[in-house]
Amino acid sequence: MTVGIRVLAVEDDERIRASVKLALEDEGWIVDEAASGEDAIAIFAKHPADVVLIDIMLPGIDGFELCRNIRKSSDVPIVMVTARADTHDVVAGLEAGADDYLTKPFAPKELAARIRALLRRVRPSKPGHSKLLFGNLEIIPDEGKVILNNAEVELTKTEFRLLCELANDPGGVFSRELLLDKVWGYGYFGDGRLVDVHIRRLRMKVETDPANPTHVVTVRGLGYRLQS
Amino acid sequence: MTDIFSDKPDARYRLTRTRKLIRNSVHRLRPRRIGLRNRILLIFVAGALLLSSVLALVTYSFTRSNLVDQRVSTETNQAITNARRTQNDLLRSPKEILIALDQGGSAHRIIYIDNTWTGSSPLFSRQMIPPALLQRVQRDQKAASMIVDSLKGQALVVGIPLPRINAMYFEYDNLREVRDALQSVRLALALAAIITTFVGIALGVFASRRAVRPLANAAQAARAIADGRLETRLEPTDDPDMQALTSAFNDMVTTLQERVERDARFTSDVSHELRSPLMTLAASVQVLESRRDDLPERSQAALDLLSSDVARFQGLVEDLLEISRFDAGAIRLVLEPLSLFEFIKQAVSVSSLPRTEIRCDDIAALVAIRGDKRRMARVIANLLDNARIHSGGKPKIVIQLADDESPPTNVWIVVEDDGDGLIEGEFIKIFERFSRGGAAGRRAGTEGAGLGLALAREHVTLHRGRIWAENRTDGIRGARFIVELPIDTTQTHDEHTHE
Missing domain, CATH: 3.30.565.10 (Histidine kinase-like ATPase, C-terminal domain)
Structure with a gap:
């Protein structure tokens, strides 16, 4: 299933790029290289990748800007590479549209695992549930469609999977750890901020009033829940 | 300390000696038991006490002598008038001595006439007249007054010769009014002295706090710096006495901060720079590892060493980076x-x-x-x-x-x-x-x-x-x-x- 994945690696350090390319090609994947954000935009337009790997520290337009730029036209999963896990960079990158992050130096095996998790197909919903209705919000998992107030909503792949996970048990409470496991494939030590930022992004799209969410609601001390 | 080693002054000996000297001088410099604040307070209190007591004493003695002098002169004049009147009365009717003595007022009187002492009151007898006064009036025929100590405090005795009837007239006044007035003055002055002392204490507390405040600020800043808040500085001041301390202190902290930051930045920079090659190393080693079985045995052994040490190296760099973040206070x-x-x-x-x-x-x-x-x-x-x-x-x-x-x-x-x-x-x-x-x-x-x-x-x-x-x-x-x-x-x- 993961054979033939096309990865666009955006990294200004030529040697890192070359070694990551070698390691990912060992997985049987195709790797496009870009040394700058400008190159990346051009290459992505020519050969749309399945996953984009972006180093935040880039000459010219930086990783955040590149993230936002790609997000304008694509729902492709984006993994960003940051220097540190505890800076604002992580949250800023996630808010710019990244789906996951890694800190340098990371093992290519870890990267491959992250990419695989992000590319997992949406779990098929129970038969007879081809359409899920939550008030004015409609989810059609098989077609990858979400409709709010009769208008289709554009979600990234990860946002869509997050929403489908929540929709699998309407009204049920999902802890951060559970969502990290189901959507990102992380264990206990996953970063809860991934969930928080994605929930925030999701609310911007599926809530009529994102400041007062009625569908994706917080359950104090426990996690999140999807309701009508 | 004897100088038996002085012919071979080796470095260690000199060092111990220097250390001892420093220790001794530090010992000497060590503040006495009473702190600066209490010393200032003590000086203020002692000063206030001394000043107010001296002032009170001077005021009291001045007031006293003034009051007494005034009273004495009034009393003396009154006595002279009384004596004259008594003389006139006696000239008119020599037998009515007691009536003649009754000239009103609070004074007690005695007259010596025809070798007989006659008093107006039992409270004043001739024994109470000092011999010196008696002598002066009797022999010199001059009016005189004298302050005597009686059981009830000081009293004034005035003696006046009455030459026309060949008699001596004495008046005794117990100076009670003066005593009462002085009592009030004493009370007022004591009260004033106490109040002044308290004001002195209050001023002392205020002054000592003020005097010590820059020191307390400096101590607080030093503690903050020791706790790692290196951006702490002392407030600049107009006080020329404190300016030297403030600027020297701030210069010291700036130097310290620069050095600490330079060290932290160096560790951080080195670790950051190491991360990129490490990343390449780790990725390349992984590519080799996936082909481990294709390698000759000796190459496999070398690869194992390489990959385990790359992992160790990676751990070390991560630890160093984390440590440098602590030092820079950049952990969130x-x-x-x-x-x-x-x-x-x-x-x-x-x-x-x-x-x-x-x-x-x-x-x-x-x-x-x-x-x-x-x-x-x-x-x-x-x-x-x-x-x-x-x-x-x-x-x-x-x-x-x-x-x-x-x-x-x-x-x-x-x-x-x-x-x-x-x-x-x-x-x-x-x-x-x-x-x-x-x-x-x-x-x-x-x-x-x-x-x-x-x-x-x-x-x-x-x-x-x-x-x-x-x-x-x-x-x-x-x-x-x-x-x-x-x-x-x-x-x-x-x-x-x-x-």
Whole structure:
């Protein structure tokens, strides 16, 4: 299933790029290289990748800007590479549209695992549930469609999977750890901020009033829940 | 100190001597028992007391002599008038002595006429007339007055010769009004002195506070700097006396800050620069590893060495980076409420000893803490690594409440091993950077760089906890490391807090 994945690696350090390319090609994947954000935009337009790997520290337009730029036209999963896990960079990158992050130096095996998790197909919903209705919000998992107030909503792949996970048990409470496991494939030590930022992004799209969410609601001390 | 070594003044001797000199001078410079503030206060109080007492005394004696003089002259004049009238009365009717003596007023009178003393009152007899006064009036025929001490205090006796009837007239006045007036003055002055002294105390307190304030500020700033707040400075001042201290202090801190920052930046820069080549190394080694079976045996052995040391190198750089972040104060904890027991189980499962036994009683199992998951997991992993490397046996983790307080405030995470234990002097030292325990040979192999416990200490401190090491006291040989963390009592574990 993961054979033939096309990865666009955006990294200004030529040697890192070359070694990551070698390691990912060992997985049987195709790797496009870009040394700058400008190159990346051009290459992505020519050969749309399945996953984009972006180093935040880039000459010219930086990783955040590149993230936002790609997000304008694509729902492709984006993994960003940051220097540190505890800076604002992580949250800023996630808010710019990244789906996951890694800190340098990371093992290519870890990267491959992250990419695989992000590319997992949406779990098929129970038969007879081809359409899920939550008030004015409609989810059609098989077609990858979400409709709010009769208008289709554009979600990234990860946002869509997050929403489908929540929709699998309407009204049920999902802890951060559970969502990290189901959507990102992380264990206990996953970063809860991934969930928080994605929930925030999701609310911007599926809530009529994102400041007062009625569908994706917080359950104090426990996690999140999807309701009508 | 005799100079028996003076013919061979070797460096060590000189050093000891210098040290002694310094110690002695420090000893001499050591402040006396009374502090500066109290000294200033004391000076003010003593000054106020002295000044007000002297002022009161001077005022009193001045007022007294003035009052007495005035009274004496009034009394004397009155006595002369009275004496004259008495003389006239007696000239008219010589037999009516007592009537003649009754000239009104409060004075007591005696007259000596025809060799007889006649008094108007039993309170004044001729024995009370001082001989000197009597002599002066009798012999010199001059009016005179004298202050005498009587049982009731001072009194004035005025003597006047009455030559026309060949008699002597004496008047006695007990000066009560003067005494009463002086009593009031004394009271007023004593009161004034007391008030002045209190004002002095108040001024002293104020002045000593003011005088000491710059010192207190400097001390506070020094403490803040010692605590790592290197941006602390003393407020610039117009006071020329304090300016020297302030600017010297601030210059010192600036220099210190620059040096600390330079050191921290250097470590951080070096580690950052190492990360890119490390990344390339790790990725390339992985590519080689996936082809390990195609390699000749000797190349395989070399690859194994390479990949294990790349991993070690990576760990070291990560540790150095984390340490440099501590030094730069650039750590931001990602705090969230954690169920401690669950957290320890998870942390142990990702450590190098995933099957470590965890003991936790029912109460401790309910404890929650606020922690940075990944950093606290590093603490547990580092403690387990340390136990594994040093004891060789199986360490054990015990979670227990730190005290009997209700509600409990702190919780202990104890990591026990059954190794050789620690020797005296190691308990603190092992938490120092790059320390490798007392005997380097005791460490199995060359694993670890000696940053693990130092990092653990920094992490625990950031979590407002404590960490220390001791030997086991339950009769089994071995060391135990105790991490004390505050219990999270807020029940609203909700949004992640990013600090």
